[in-house]
Amino acid sequence: MQKVSCPSCGAEVAFKSTASVLAVCEFCKTTILKDADSVKNLGKMSDVLEDYSPIQIGTSGVFGDQAFNVIGRIQLRYPAGMWNEWYVLFDDGKAAWLSDASGMYTLTQERPASADTQLPTFEELQPARNYALAGMNYVGADIRTAECIGGQGELPFKVGKGWQARVADFRAGANFLTLDYSDADIPAVYTGQAVTLEGLKCQLLRDEDQVKTSAGKFKGKVDALSCPSCGSSVSFLPGVTTTILCPSCHAQVDAAGPKAEVLQAATRMSQVATTLELGAKADINGKPFEIIGLMQRADDENTSWTEYLLYSARGGFLWLVETDAGWERSTVLDEWPGWFKEESVAYGKATYQKLYRYPATVTFAAGAFNWRVNVGDQTDIIEYEAGQKKLAAEITAEELNWSQSLPVSPDQIRAWFGDKIAADKEEAPDGLEDISTKFIWWIIGLNAIPLFFAMGDTFVPTLMALAAVYLPAKAISWLKG
Numbered sequence: 257m258q259k260v261s262c263p264s265c266g267a268e269v270a271f272k273s274t275a276s277v278l279a280v281c282e283f284c285k286t287t288i289l290k291d292a293d294s295v296k297n298l299g300k301m302s303d304v305l306e307d308y309s310p311i312q313i314g315t316s317g318v319f320g321d322q323a324f325n326v327i328g329r330i331q332l333r334y335p336a337g338m339w340n341e342w343y344v345l346f347d348d349g350k351a352a353w354l355s356d357a358s359g360m361y362t363l364t365q366e367r368p369a370s371a372d373t374q375l376p377t378f379e380e381l382q383p384a385r386n387y388a389l390a391g392m393n394y395v396g397a398d399i400r401t402a403e404c405i406g407g408q409g410e411l412p413f414k415v416g417k418g419w420q421a422r423v424a425d426f427r428a429g430a431n432f433l434t435l436d437y438s439d440a441d442i443p444a445v446y447t448g449q450a451v452t453l454e455g456l457k458c459q460l461l462r463d464e465d466q467v468k469t470s471a472g473k474f475k476g477k478v479d480a481l482s483c484p485s486c487g488s489s490v491s492f493l494p495g496v497t498t499t500i501l502c503p504s505c506h507a508q509v510d511a512a513g514p515k516a517e518v519l520q521a522a523t524r525m526s527q528v529a530t531t532l533e534l535g536a537k538a539d540i541n542g543k544p545f546e547i548i549g550l551m552q553r554a555d556d557e558n559t560s561w562t563e564y565l566l567y568s569a570r571g572g573f574l575w576l577v578e579t580d581a582g583w584e585r586s587t588v589l590d591e592w593p594g595w596f597k598e599e600s601v602a603y604g605k606a607t608y609q610k611l612y613r614y615p616a617t618v619t620f621a622a623g624a625f626n627w628r629v630n631v632g633d634q635t636d637i638i639e640y641e642a643g644q645k646k647l648a649a650e651i652t653a654e655e656l657n658w659s660q661s662l663p664v665s666p667d668q669i670r671a672w673f674g675d676k677i678a679a680d681k682e683e684a685p686d687g688l689e690d691i692s693t694k695f696i697w698w699i700i701g702l703n704a705i706p707l708f709f710a711m712g713d714t715f716v717p718t719l720m721a722l723a724a725v726y727l728p729a730k731a732i733s734w735l736k737g
């Protein structure tokens with residue numbers, strides 16, 4: 257470890273990795289460039305935006321048989337969202353990047369230069385296309401130009417405000433590859449895999465309260481800010497949120513910057529009543545989730561559905577999708593089908609067959625999102641099916657995302673949300689009451705016939721049978737009071 261004095265404030269700044277060339281002074285945020293025998297003051301580094309990430313400088317973990325420590329971080333922003341690249345130092349002195357995008361993690365290491373030939377140019381890359389790279393078959397995942405908006409700790413290259421990253425990510429199963437065109441037309445190649453914090457046995461993570469209360473950018477206002485357009489109080493998860501669509505006036509508000517700014521003025525839009533409301537809390541598999549955003553989308557035949565974005569500090573993001581056919585829970589996959597084929601995909605042990613391909617357009621959105629969503633956004637969706645399980649590929653010009661969904665019963669939704677379900681939607685499933693009422697009259701009729709002939713023992717069992725049929729349907733309306 258090398259220690260230097262901050263040229264601005266004199267505090268001691270440590271370089272833990274010999275590969276680090278730059279460090280940000282923890283106290284005064286001065287960016288310090290390390291030369292062979294001197295240090296240079298490169299001016300102040302923008303503070304990182306406090307976000308949802310449970311990782312912090314000092315977080316440790318294990319990958320393979322090597323222990324590591326997080327020693328630095330850059331925060332990158334692109335038009336539709338942001339992510340963190342955590343610089344990680346292994347005990348053997350090797351370094352890697354732990355990337356955290358909306359709670360999806362990958363760990364990658366740079367491959368030796370010249371190990372790969374014939375790499376594609378940045379301009380020719382497209383998501384949802386197949387590429388043979390570094391001796392494997394990959395699928396284009398996202399292609400983006402991002403800007404560094406802040407840094408922390410020590411870093412292996414010179415970076416500052418305005419530094420641009422031109423990167424493309426590729427996936428194959430759990431394998432992950434990044435082509436980084438930031439410094440040259442011939443990209444640096446990083447390979448690695450999708451990981452989880454549990455899998456990495458991470459220690460010294462921030463807990464949920466730390467994540468929530470550290471959002472200094474809104475001056476201590478945890479969980480609420482004033483809409484810069486209409487002034488109404490908007491709840492959001494500090495740092496989780498890239499974009500807010502004000503539930504009152506529908507302005508699109510940028511919440512990823514140091515101050516909430518209106519991106520797009522309020523549009524005239526009628527309020528949409530949804531079964532579940534923003535802010536509704538649910539206990540799902542022992543983890544506390546909250547609905548932070550909701551949107552409605554419609555296909556080209558004007559069939560529409562509602563999607564609820566749920567977040568839990570430990571459980572990450574989860575979607576609940578409500579269609580005419582019922583409910584589904586959906587998670588974004590960080591392990592992908594290996595090769596992109598439109599007709600069928602192999603995933604896990606199953607082969608999924610294509611169901612439909614359709615364009616989906618956002619028709620309504622409210623609340624907080626971890627990407628920049630707006631009414632009118634269009635995505636191409638291809639749905640696949642294997643038994644009860646579904647896979648969906650969502651494709652835009654910049655990215656491909658895979659999600660997997662499973663049906664959820666209305667009873668399960670009720671169990672998760674309790675009384676948070678909008679009253680008018682809590683009715684028994686369509687027609688159930690009608691059917692049971694008819695059934696009761698039918699039984700009465702049936703039983704009344706012998707009743708006319710002999711006032712025997714049938715009447716009491718009939719009443720009990722009636723109660724058994726009638727009560728479950730009725731109980732729901734009684735409970736709702």
Ligand SMILES: [Zn+2]
Pocket residue numbers: 262263264265266267281282283284285286
């Ligand atoms: Zn300093």
Ligand SMILES: [Zn+2]
Pocket residue numbers: 483484485486487488502503504505506507
């Ligand atoms: Zn507003």
